[in-house]
Amino acid sequence: MEFRKKNTGSRKIKKVSLVFSVFYITTVFGFSFVTFCNSKKTSLKEQLIDHKISTLMDTTELNQNGENPLEGNAEAIAKGAVHYSTMCSVCHGTGAQGSTGPDLLDNAWLHGNDNYATYNIIMNGIRLENMKMNPPRGKMPPYKNILGSHKILEIMAWLADQKSKLKENPDN
Numbered sequence: 001m002e003f004r005k006k007n008t009g010s011r012k013i014k015k016v017s018l019v020f021s022v023f024y025i026t027t028v029f030g031f032s033f034v035t036f037c038n039s040k041k042t043s044l045k046e047q048l049i050d051h052k053i054s055t056l057m058d059t060t061e062l063n064q065n066g067e068n069p070l071e072g073n074a075e076a077i078a079k080g081a082v083h084y085s086t087m088c089s090v091c092h093g094t095g096a097q098g099s100t101g102p103d104l105l106d107n108a109w110l111h112g113n114d115n116y117a118t119y120n121i122i123m124n125g126i127r128l129e130n131m132k133m134n135p136p137r138g139k140m141p142p143y144k145n146i147l148g149s150h151k152i153l154e155i156m157a158w159l160a161d162q163k164s165k166l167k168e169n170p171d172n
């Protein structure tokens with residue numbers, strides 16, 4: 001008799017602990033899920049703030065002699081390719097060989113054939129009164145606040161790399 005009693009008692013305990021575990025697991029899982037979703041939300045917000053701060057505090061610049069410090073840097077070139085295709089290819093063509101905006105790989109420059117001119121144009125855009133395409137094809141927007149100087153130098157590193165590849169293969 002005593003044994004039986006004990007047995008039903010432990011069964012009850014088992015049941016209670018099972019119910020408790022299910023409740024516990026559901027609560028913990030639910031809570032973690034909600035926290036996870038919220039953390040995603042804040043991290044997106046944080047990412048935006050980080051992006052703004054990093055573009056505003058960007059200190060990468062052209063070297064004193066006008067050289068791009070990121071030229072030839074494989075990582076910068078790869079990132080530049082991505083920025084170019086999302087921000088510039090609509091107007092300058094996927095391969096930068098011109099569309100609405102001018103060819104960026106030829107030697108015919110409308111606004112100056114050096115890094116200073118190119119950097120300045122991408123940072124500040126081209127004002128309506130300074131546009132040179134004839135007939136006018138639209139505006140070249142400023143990217144100082146959208147990309148910041150580091151990303152712009154990455155794009156310029158990619159453009160320089162594309163240019164050197166064109167030179168290696170004159171059939172293109």
Ligand code: HEC
Pocket residue numbers: 084087088089090091092100101102103104108109110111112118121122126130131132133134136137138139140141143155
């Ligand atoms: C909305 C279309 C548009 C977008 C987007 C755009 N551009 Fe332009 N870009 C132009 C036009 C149009 C001109 C030429 C304006 C003129 O002088 O008539 C130009 C001119 C330029 C020039 C000067 C070319 C020269 O011959 O001197 C450079 C360099 C340039 N763009 C780079 C970029 C880069 C890099 C991006 C992306 C970050 C970009 N552009 C995005 C339209 C655009």
